[in-house]
Amino acid sequence: xxxxxxxxxxxxxxxxxxxxxxxPAQDAVKIGLILPMTGQQASTGRQIDAAVRLYxxxxxxxxxxxxxxxxxxxxxxxxxxxxxxxxxLIVNDKVAFIAGFGVxxxxxxxxPLATQAKVPEVIMAAGTSIITERSPYIVRTSFTxxxxxxIIADWAVKNGIRKVVSIVSDYAxxxxxETSFKERFTAAGGQLVEAIRVPFQNPDFAPFLQRARDAxxxxxxxxxxxxxxxxxxxxxxxxxxxxxxxxxxxxxxxTDDDLLNGMGDAVIGAVTAHLYSAxxxxxxxxxxxxxxxxxxxxxxxxxxxxxxxxxxxxxxxxLKKTNGATEGDALVGAMKxxxxxxxxxxxxxxxxxxxxxxxxxxxxxxxxxNELYNVEFATFExxxxxxxxxxx
Numbered sequence: 381x382x383x384x385x386x387x388x389x390x391x392x393x394x395x396x397x398x399x400x401x402x403x404p405a406q407d408a409v410k411i412g413l414i415l416p417m418t419g420q421q422a423s424t425g426r427q428i429d430a431a432v433r434l435y436x437x438x439x440x441x442x443x444x445x446x447x448x449x450x451x452x453x454x455x456x457x458x459x460x461x462x463x464x465x466x467x468x469l470i471v472n473d474k475v476a477f478i479a480g481f482g483v484x485x486x487x488x489x490x491x492p493l494a495t496q497a498k499v500p501e502v503i504m505a506a507g508t509s510i511i512t513e514r515s516p517y518i519v520r521t522s523f524t525x526x527x528x529x530x531i532i533a534d535w536a537v538k539n540g541i542r543k544v545v546s547i548v549s550d551y552a553x554x555x556x557x558e559t560s561f562k563e564r565f566t567a568a569g570g571q572l573v574e575a576i577r578v579p580f581q582n583p584d585f586a587p588f589l590q591r592a593r594d595a596x597x598x599x600x601x602x603x604x605x606x607x608x609x610x611x612x613x614x615x616x617x618x619x620x621x622x623x624x625x626x627x628x629x630x631x632x633x634x635t636d637d638d639l640l641n642g643m644g645d646a647v648i649g650a651v652t653a654h655l656y657s658a659x660x661x662x663x664x665x666x667x668x669x670x671x672x673x674x675x676x677x678x679x680x681x682x683x684x685x686x687x688x689x690x691x692x693x694x695x696x697x698x699l700k701k702t703n704g705a706t707e708g709d710a711l712v713g714a715m716k717x718x719x720x721x722x723x724x725x726x727x728x729x730x731x732x733x734x735x736x737x738x739x740x741x742x743x744x745x746x747x748x749x750n751e752l753y754n755v756e757f758a759t760f761e762x763x764x765x766x767x768x769x770x771x772x
Contacts, residue, residue: 407446407447408446408447408448408449409443409446409447409448409449409476409477409699409704409706410449410450410451410469410473410474410475410476410477411448411449411450411451411475411476411477411478411479411695412451412453412465412466412469412470412473412475412477412478412479413428413429413432413450413451413452413453413479413480414453414455414462414465414466414469414478414479414480414481414486414490415428415429415452415453415454415455415480415481415482415505416454416455416456416457416482416483416486417429417452417454417456418454418456419456419457419458420457420581420582420607420608421457421482421483421605421606421607422607423606423607423636423638423639423682423684424457424482424483424505424605424606424607424684425454425480425482426679427606427638427679427681427682427684427685427688428480428482428504428505428684428685428687428688428691429452429688430672430675430676430679430681430685430688431672431681431684431685431686431687431688431689431692432450432688432689432691432692433450433675434671434672434675434676434689435688435689435692435693435696436448436450436692437675438671439692439696443696443699443700443704444699444700444702444703444704445703445704446699446704448696451469451473451475453465453468453469455482455486457482457483457485457486458486459485459486459488459489460489462481462485462486462487462489462490463489463490463493466478466489466490466493466494467493470493470497470499475499476499476500476706476711477499477500477501477502477695477711478490478493478494478499478500478501478502479501479502479503479504479691479695480502480504480505480688481501481503481504481505481506482505482506482684483505483506483551483553483605484506484507484508484511484551484552484553485551485552486506487501487503487506487508487511487514487518488511488514491511491514491515491518492514492515494515494517494518495515495516495517497708498517498707498708498709499517499708500517500518500519500698500708500711500712500715501515501517501518501519502519502520502521502691502694502695503518503519503520503521503522503691504521504522504684504687504688504690504691505522505606505684505687505688506520506522506553507522507523507524507525507553507556508524508525508552508553508556509524509525509526509556509765509767509768510552510767512733512734512735513733516712516734517708517712518734519694519712519715519716519729519734520734520735520736521687521688521690521691521693521694521727521729521736522683522684522687522691522736523654523655523683523687523736523738524556524735524736524765524767525553525556525557525560525603525631526556526557526560526765526766526767527655527738527740527763527764527765527766528557528631528632528652528653528654528655528740529556529557529558529560529561529564529603529630529631529653530560530561530563530564530766531653531740531742531760531763532561532601532629532630532631532651532652532653532742533560533561533564533565533568533570534564534568535629535651535653535742535758536565536570536599536601536629537565537568537569537570540598541570541598541599541627541629542569542570542571542598543570543571543573543596543597543598543599544565544570544571544572544573544597544598544599544600544601544629545572545573545574545575545576545591545592545595545597545599545600545601546558546561546562546572546574546575546576546600546601546602547576547577547578547585547588547589547592547600547601547602547603548575548576548577548578548601548602548603548604549577549578549579549580549583549603549604549605549608550577550578550579550580551580553603553605554577554580554603554604555577556767557603557630557631558575558577558601558603560766560767561601562575565601573595573597574591574592574595576588576591576592578604580605583604583608583611584615585611585612585615585616586615586618586619589615589616589619589621590619592621592626593619593620593621593624593626597626598626598627599626599627599628599629600616600621600626600628600629600630601629601630602628602629602630602634603630603631603633603634604633604634605633606633606636606638606682606683606684607636607638607639609633609634609635609636609639609640609643610636610639610642610643612634613628613634613635613643613644613646613647613650614643614644614646616628616646617644617646622646627649627650627651628647628649628650628651629650629651629652630652630653631652631653631654632652632653632654632655632656632657632683632743632754633654633683634650634652635647635650635652635743635745635754636682636683637656637657637658637680637681637682637683637753637754638679638680638681638682638684640680640745640752640753640754641680641751641752643752645747647745647752648745648746648747648752649744649745650744650745651742651743651744652742652743652745652754653740653741653742653743653760654683654740654741654743654754655683655686655724655738655739655740655741656682656683656686656723656724656741657741657743657753657754657755657756658680658681658682658753658754659743659748659753659754659755659756660723660724660725660741660756661756662723662725664721664722664723665723665724668681668686668689668723669681669723672685681723683724686722686723686724689722689723690720690722690724690727693720693722694715694718694729697714697715697718697720698711698714698715698718699711701714702714712734715729715734716729716730716731716734717729717730717731722738724738724739725738725739725759726738726739726761726762727739728762730764730765733764733765733768735765735768737762737763737764738762738763739759739760739761739762739763740759740760740763741756741758741759741760742756742757742758742759742760743755743756743757744757
């Protein structure tokens with residue numbers, strides 16, 4: 381396409397989005413749910429879709445006098461697909477919300493459309509710090525990588541870990557986690573002897589793990605996206621890093637509850653910091669896990685599921701506050717400062733950043749009965765995104 385053609389097409393998109401009218405009363409409130417239901421991040425899509433369906437089942441398909449309709453679209457975690465689907469949902473389906481977003485590039489691809497159409501974009505999965513800064517209509521119920529990465533850095537230093545190699549996926553969340561861990565760990569006297577970045581798509585971790593082993597660290601700090609932890613732990617064991625006494629630490633994506641039981645005993649003892657464990661001991665979480673398993677043939681919910689479940693709570697609560705009105709500024713205004721008790725613990729939406737504030741738990745993988753769980757042993761309460769705090 382010529383440059384003039386591209387400009388014309390872009391202008392047409394802006395005009396179409398600007399012309400979308402949600403002001404008249406509607407019988408239905410439509411939620412466009414964009415998730416990776418296929419491809420490498422399919423476990424994220426499967427978990428969030430299941431959690432959204434469970435929330436609607438438990439709370440009904442009507443809120444503030446309006447029928448709720450969820451329209452699920454599979455973007456395969458491909459940003460071009462995300463952008464196209466978001467545009468179709470906003471212009472053709474006239475959704476009041478777009479939600480989901482399994483990876484950061486997908487969330488960023490939809491951000492300009494949310495701004496142009498004044499449609500709230502609810503981030504249920506993606507974890508790069510900058511996402512909420514890309515549109516005033518973005519609100520997040522998942523997490524940011526710095527929230528967990530700085531806490532595991534503090535834990536490592538306090539527990540005698542002095543020499544670390546980091547291995548992270550080479551895209552925005554991985555770089556976020558590496559940067560925040562390194563800053564906190566080295567400021568406290570730790571040494572990051574090597575920072576390794578691995579391909580985001582279809583990685584082979586073996587050569588990078590061998591490089592890490594050769595450096596003889598006390599621990600490896602790892603971030604891989606949800607769905608890749610099983611392959612990482614398998615190759616960690618195959619390369620003998622566990623037997624060499626090298627600890628495995630990081631944010632909790634690597635010991636994802638959805639895949640943990642398939643990782644084998646090599647992962648026992650791994651210490652991570654994260655927002656949620658299926659073993660979280662609250663009564664609310666026990667009921668959530670039981671209901672989720674019952675509705676999904678025994679599948680265990682993970683941190684992506686709780687991000688989706690809380691995303692639906694936020695949408696429902698905002699609609700109740702606006703009495704069913706779907707004007708974007710009113711909905712986002714209703715979401716700011718909202719607080720509630722989640723299966724993960726107490727959470728709220730920061731009214732300044734529209735980002736989630738939540739407890740972060742330090743956990744160790746243990747065998748409980750015949751299953752592996754992330755067992756929490758320390759709690760850091762009401763953690764805001766450290767990356768945004770550092771900018772102030």
